[in-house]
Amino acid sequence: MVRRLYKKLFGGVGRAFGLLSHDLGIDLGTANTLVYARDRGIVLNEPSVVALYSDTRKVRAVGDEAKLMLGRTPGNIVATRPMKDGVIADFDVTEAMLRYFIAKACRSAKFVAPRVVVAVPSGITEVERRAVKESAMNAGAREVLLLQEPVAAAIGVGLPIDEPAASMIVDIGGGTTEVAIISLSGVVYSRSLRVGGDAMDMAIVNYLKRAHNLFIGERTAEEIKIRIGSALPLDVERSMAVKGRDTITGLPQTVHVTSQEVREALSDSLNAIADMIRTTLERCPPELSSDLVDRGIVLAGGGSLIKNLDQLLRQRTCLPVFVADDALRAVANGTGVVLQDLSSWLKISGSS
Template sequence: MASFLETLAKKFSLFSSDIGIDLGTATVLVYVKGKGVVLNEPSVVAVDKVSGKILSVGAEAQKMLGRTPGNIIAIRPLREGVISDYEMTERMIKEFIRKVQGFRLFKPNVVICVPSIITEVEERAVIDAGTQAGAKRVFLIEEPVAAAIGAGIDIAKPNGNMVVDIGGGTTDVAVISLGGIVESTSIKIAGDKFDEAIVKYVRRKHNALIGERTAEQIKKTIGCVYPRTEEVSMEVKGRCLMTGLPRTFSVNSTEVLDALEEVSASIVEAIHWVIERTPPELTGDISTNGIVMTGGGSLIWGFDKLVASKTGIPTHIADEAISCVAYGTGNCLENLSGMQDGTMNLSRQRQMMQ
């Protein structure tokens, strides 16, 4: 009877593949075992306030941000790297799992990334959300560890490597050796703060109001944290604070550099803080190996140049920086026996990765 059920399940693809989730403040990436990264969508949920029904999730919901009527709200259920709306996060994860798996007879094991500094309450919230969303078992892995693995670093060796993962809500800085984190910090300053800084700057300098999506577009198009060799500019549409009417004006890269200076300085300060507390032997390794930057925030023009100039350590941005954490979770899916329910046992990471 058991063999018959297995044959039937295989025939109709009812077995679930284990999945890894990079549960980001701005974006969710899902890695399916044997298939790679199959989903990359914004962490946004659109809900009907009257019925409580989810109208859309991901890219479709993002289009509704700032454009919904009174009975519909488009929200981001994660803020600064942690769950701010538990129910919406659970429903969002459930919808993404359904998108990548469809109907399956058996529940999947799920590996979810979390910031390197997370409280037990925040950790439990992630585990419960994953379980309620349909996971058989939930495992957690620190984002810098997953990012290092996804960037192709062999973390099992007795060799120091520094990873700077700049996401949407948090920036994680960690020194990794022998499969574990030696020194780390996690600050709630990342991509969202860059967007906020641009909104504030435009309001102060141009006396105009722009939305988060427009600020993000400015950041991606002409944003920089290190002086460009040639200045670039773009046309921006906003609302004039004097007249209340629509207005089009020009913003250049030098202005954006000024706007982002304070936020980028905070991230550089966090990197300094970790280096100062790293054992001398590992500091020497980092000087040789350089600093690896991952995450969407690292793609702002000149970030690697800024870090290198401020630390004196060679710095480079990982290939496929946005997907590094997701690929790291995918690597862990191959070694679930080396992980404990609910969390990763850091003391066993070295054996797990060998």
């Protein structure tokens, strides 16, 4: 009865969304969380990091401020990343982080508990989906809708996913790489691999330990990857001075690392991603395969910014490969489009 009345008044959930201005789209990423506020655009983009007092587990800092503390905290504070491999690794901390981000995003608006669209990896289990929903509800959301990340990314980069023709998106994030073939607003085939930027950082940490007896932290590894990491030889190879701890003497040490070395360190992760894309193409129905010959593959997510990765994937797939213009914000932009017209998107198989 109440529901019928509600429906009569608002014409369904889609239009109800349209009437409210506090609705949020959240890209709850392993590395970064972005919040899109309806009609306002992306209002928050911060690392998914929380610093806690180790004895009381009270939150000391979240986001940008907490990331600066990673690996540099005194004994009474721990800086952690509550998301791992694209999913919640620490429920309570994720909830605290979400509460902080939601409050920050709603700060300038009159606070009415928002409805929230959260992008989640396509490969997550039912238990993991429930954890995300519960976490967002406990963090202050009034209603939570989950949207598959690759669908959000495809919408965000403006692929014509509602056409009866295949579009392929590859979202390389911090924790996962998601590949999806989408046609008629539905996911025809998708795969998710728990390899992304974090695995690349770890590979660099391990490489330097092995090749140079140098122990470095995750943040330094990430900086090396971003500055001189590449998938194929660069026109002009580069090098950088890297500071860390000598694993033999135990003393601080500086080593010069070349882009060739970093490429070698990254090769396993990048090959795993290329293999997954090939497998996805092999499973693709033939009509859709032929669409991809013309339309190619679009890359999104921070990992797609590795130099020459598009070229490597072009070689491996023989298809055109493009890196999205706003690769790091594609998923959040996609949730924003969904917020504007929710009822149409509810038909997408990936949303719930």
